[in-house]
Amino acid sequence: MLDVSGLGIRFGGNHAVRDVTASIAAGQITAIIGPNGAGKSTFFNLISGFYQPTSGSITFRGEDITRLKTHQVVGRGIARTFQTTTIYKDLSVLENAMIGHRIRTRAGLLDALLRTARERQDDAGSRAGARQALERVGLASQADRPAGALTQEGQKRVGIAMALSSDPKLLLLDEPAAGMNPEETVNLMGLIRDLVAGGLTVALVEHKMSLVMGLANQIVVLHHGQKIAQGTPQQVGHDPAVVEAYLGSHAHGGQMGHNTTDPQEAGHA
Amino acid sequence: MTPQAAKKLAWGWPILFVLAALVPLLHPSSYMLDIGVNVMIWAIVAYGLNVILGYTGLLSLAHAGFFGIGAYTVGILTLKAGWNFWLAWPAGVLLCALLGYGLGLVAFRTKGDAFSIFTLGVGVIIQLVINKWDRLTGGNDGLNGINPPPGLEGLSKMVGLKLTGGFYYLALLALILTVVVVARARFSTFGRSLIAIRGGEDLARSAGIDVYAHKLRAMLLSTAIAGFAGGLYAAYVGFMGSAITGPVTAFTVLLYLLVGGLGTLVGPLLGTGVMYTLSQGLKGLQDYQYLVFGPLLVLLVMFAPQGLVGLWERLKGRRGGKKDA
Numbered sequence: 001m002l003d004v005s006g007l008g009i010r011f012g013g014n015h016a017v018r019d020v021t022a023s024i025a026a027g028q029i030t031a032i033i034g035p036n037g038a039g040k041s042t043f044f045n046l047i048s049g050f051y052q053p054t055s056g057s058i059t060f061r062g063e064d065i066t067r068l069k070t071h072q073v074v075g076r077g078i079a080r081t082f083q084t085t086t087i088y089k090d091l092s093v094l095e096n097a098m099i100g101h102r103i104r105t106r107a108g109l110l111d112a113l114l115r116t117a118r119e120r121q122d123d124a125g126s127r128a129g130a131r132q133a134l135e136r137v138g139l140a141s142q143a144d145r146p147a148g149a150l151t152q153e154g155q156k157r158v159g160i161a162m163a164l165s166s167d168p169k170l171l172l173l174d175e176p177a178a179g180m181n182p183e184e185t186v187n188l189m190g191l192i193r194d195l196v197a198g199g200l201t202v203a204l205v206e207h208k209m210s211l212v213m214g215l216a217n218q219i220v221v222l223h224h225g226q227k228i229a230q231g232t233p234q235q236v237g238h239d240p241a242v243v244e245a246y247l248g249s250h251a252h253g254g255q256m257g258h259n260t261t262d263p264q265e266a267g268h269a
Numbered sequence: 270m271t272p273q274a275a276k277k278l279a280w281g282w283p284i285l286f287v288l289a290a291l292v293p294l295l296h297p298s299s300y301m302l303d304i305g306v307n308v309m310i311w312a313i314v315a316y317g318l319n320v321i322l323g324y325t326g327l328l329s330l331a332h333a334g335f336f337g338i339g340a341y342t343v344g345i346l347t348l349k350a351g352w353n354f355w356l357a358w359p360a361g362v363l364l365c366a367l368l369g370y371g372l373g374l375v376a377f378r379t380k381g382d383a384f385s386i387f388t389l390g391v392g393v394i395i396q397l398v399i400n401k402w403d404r405l406t407g408g409n410d411g412l413n414g415i416n417p418p419p420g421l422e423g424l425s426k427m428v429g430l431k432l433t434g435g436f437y438y439l440a441l442l443a444l445i446l447t448v449v450v451v452a453r454a455r456f457s458t459f460g461r462s463l464i465a466i467r468g469g470e471d472l473a474r475s476a477g478i479d480v481y482a483h484k485l486r487a488m489l490l491s492t493a494i495a496g497f498a499g500g501l502y503a504a505y506v507g508f509m510g511s512a513i514t515g516p517v518t519a520f521t522v523l524l525y526l527l528v529g530g531l532g533t534l535v536g537p538l539l540g541t542g543v544m545y546t547l548s549q550g551l552k553g554l555q556d557y558q559y560l561v562f563g564p565l566l567v568l569l570v571m572f573a574p575q576g577l578v579g580l581w582e583r584l585k586g587r588r589g590g591k592k593d594a
Contacts, residue, residue: 050475070474070475071477071478074475074477079475080475082475088464088472091464095464099464099465099473100476102461102478105458107458107459109459109489109490113454122458123457126461163476166477
């Protein structure tokens with residue numbers, strides 16, 4: 001569904017992502033993992049058009065989207081959520097989801113001023129699309145509450161609903177379980193499975209190995225901006241390069257150390 | 270504000286406008302009427318600033334420059350080109366819309382504080398051009414003897430009013446049009462996208478909003494409204510100098526907006542009404558009036574950062590909370 005080839009970006013002299021060739025298969029869950037600073041979030045920012053790559057290309061459903069702007073990428077069917085709970089906390093849950101539907105509407109300033117048929121259709125369409133997205137994430141009953149009043153998990157769901165209401169084919173989740181307790185994490189995993197069962201393709205960046213191992217069909221491992229492995233969880237878990245990367249960073253108090261000392265991880269292991 | 274709350278408030282507007290329309294029939298002094306006309310004109314300017322700052326979250330300090338362009342367009346076209354006011358007025362609005370769009374094309378390459386500084390520079394340049402282009406704008410002498418809109422005096426007399434009364438109704442109609450335009454822009458698919466941009470540009474972008482295109486249109490609407498007020502102002506006061514087009518005016522309108530409540534529909538009118546009337550009442554104090562304004566502003570920022578509208582909503586919320594308890 002999504003193919004990146006030779007993808008790279010340089011910030012000054014630093015290669016944040018370097019010559020990554022990988023693919024995300026339709027209807028599956030692909031996890032991007034790697035130690036801190038491996039370039040995972042940068043990789044997402046490149047796909048979603050936030051950064052322009054300095055080399056390589058991105059192809060989505062047969063179309064070259066390398067040079068597209070972010071909103072155009074959303075228009076092609078790739079939506080994303082952010083690492084932190086980035087939503088509009090002052091707006092209602094419904095309004096958050098309606099904002100995500102904007103790319104599917106065409107009404108502009110003139111339509112607004114003249115209250116044209118297009119404006120009325122788009123407004124109704126936004127409402128319907130947003131409600132549908134809220135149904136999918138289980139927030140339909142919370143639609144009129146301010147988004148900031150929801151729990152951490154609820155706010156994550158708002159972020160996902162905002163992405164879903166743009167009617168994406170591919171959903172990019174940047175650390176969806178960050179800041180969640182074990183129970184919330186399990187709920188989230190259920191939600192992601194439901195979405196994929198409904199025909200969505202999901203790619204996620206995640207630190208919690210329990211979530212990655214429990215969910216992913218495919219894992220892409222990045223290290224120092226380069227892809228060092230791709231395969232099923234079993235394949236990747238036995239890959240010497242991956243073990244080396246994680247143990248190497250463990251010695252410096254990196255990601256692996258975080259995982260083994262995290263009690264909620266132990267609970268799921 | 271939720272759409273439901275907006276709908277509830279929508280009932281207040283017709284009542285307010287009807288009450289405002291009754292004022293001249295009570296034979297107020299022409300001084301009172303003059304304050305009314307000025308409040309309405311400056312409220313329109315504040316509504317324009319509210320579109321770009323209150324809804325989109327971008328502080329444009331060139332706003333008074335566009336007010337000036339609208340005013341000078343009417344002044345120059347009627348005085349020097351012999352145009353009818355009723356043609357010159359929309360021409361000024363159109364020019365401001367185009368120039369605002371053009372400014373946006375360049376200015377939106379900057380963000381945040383840089384954008385404000387950039388537009389401050391543009392505001393200064395607009396004022397300087399108006400001040401130095403003697404042959405077109407009258408330079409330091411300004412423009413004098415701009416005629417009232419043709420037909421307005423006759424219409425006023427027909428209903429037994431002086432010219433100021435006629436201007437009062439014209440300003441009221443202009444204000445109503447502005448409020449309707451701004452409300453429609455705000456509570457629409459387009460307006461929701463502006464609020465999204467205000468809440469976070471990167472988030473809006475990743476939600477699929479074409480941020481640049483929306484900012485350009487917000488700027489166009491904002492400057493068009495400023496020019497709309499400017500054209501009316503020119504015909505009302507009949508003379509003007511370049512001072513009114515500078516950043517000091519922009520900051521004054523900003524103050525009105527902050528006092529009223531940024532990003533609200535009532536705020537621009539409320540803030541302008543309170544602050545303009547207050548400054549007229551304190552005129553006898555001359556420069557000492559800032560001894561009143563200064564502390565007042567500090568208190569406002571400390572205790573009502575959302576302006577008078579925010580203060581009202583907080584008090585209402587507290588009262589509602591007690592009822593529940």
